[in-house]
Amino acid sequence: MEVLLFGIAKDIVGKSSFHLPEEESFPKSVFELKERLKSMFPEFGKLSSLAVAVNSAYAEDAEILKEGDEIAIIPPVSGG
Amino acid sequence: MEVLLFGIAKDIVGKSSFHLPEEESFPKSVFELKERLKSMFPEFGKLSSLAVAVNSAYAEDAEILKEGDEIAIIPPVSGG
Amino acid sequence: MKDTIIVEIVDTLDTSKVFLELSHPHCGGICVFVGAVREFTDNEEVIALEFETYKSMALLEMGKIAQEAVDTWKLQKVIIRHAVGVKEVEEPVVVVGASSAHRDASFEACRFLIDTLKKRVPIWKKEMFKNKSVWVSAHP
């Protein structure tokens, strides 16, 4: 599963996209993906907020991830 | 006494400045000037408001008029 | 060093430079309001507006209003600029703007500028319809 990274999320992981290793079980939901990220990179747990976008829209924790979805990690936004 | 007229005040009197006849007693205050105007031109009494400026600043009714003052009738403003 | 306060009565309003005029290194927020000629008033078609002013007093009042805004909101820059003469539909007639460190102050100040201008500045607007013309707000 390919995950896009922006802002501080890119700095935490050290690259602009991230491949969840195939040997691990595929996270079924947005919630599972967030938990996976926090356990792999504890810095994610220290952010003011952490959101996930699926196909360019904010996704609720319960949303189920499907193969082929465009998934992005959205750290606290700060435009304007 | 010369009085400047703007907007609808100009239309009511029919000119852009107005000379209070010398044979009449000179109005002593802003209040007296307003009363004089309303009696000479009853249309002034029908406006939403009527203000007087003395030397380019709004004047209270009690303000005393002096010879040489620049006096202007300020009908309801509507800029913007 | 540009002036903190710009107040002007002009024949033609240019809206293209107002953000440059209000720009300041200490300002993160710039709010500008433009009033323009609207085609309809109460469903009646407006051909044009004509603005008249008592210029010396208008400039003094605009200056007082701008200074009140600077003092109240600690603004870096304020502009109040009003057009006079005949203005057609879509033409801008007034530009007010304020720049400040944060956006709250710029919005509040900008709103104060236009609201207070409409209450106090000696400028009069005549609405010209097809068959009549009316001094706005003259009568209750």
Next chain:
Amino acid sequence: MKDTIIVEIVDTLDTSKVFLELSHPHCGGICVFVGAVREFTDNEEVIALEFETYKSMALLEMGKIAQEAVDTWKLQKVIIRHAVGVKEVEEPVVVVGASSAHRDASFEACRFLIDTLKKRVPIWKKEMFKNKSVWVSAHP
């Protein structure tokens, strides 16, 4: 016929045409807010800001916000335009604006546009100081 809604991510913001873009014969009021780079944050000198975006999502969010404003305030036109890349002090980074029949709606809508953009649009700002750089709002 120009579009009701304009949303854009650009490299360089041009503020000179925004009032022309928002002009409409049915509009008496146009309110525009510009956010610019401020020289100081908490008394610390800012060298520049760097903006990054998730562009496809940002444009969708900006479009949703603009449509919410149009629906809520019956606006004639709305603009949301944000810059990306490195921006220096005094450079504009965001322009939001709304035009409506009366001024109340244009002010309220303009305020909603910038407040909601700051909450929802996936754009990230890094403050670059002399000896460090910080992603704004990342940490509590």
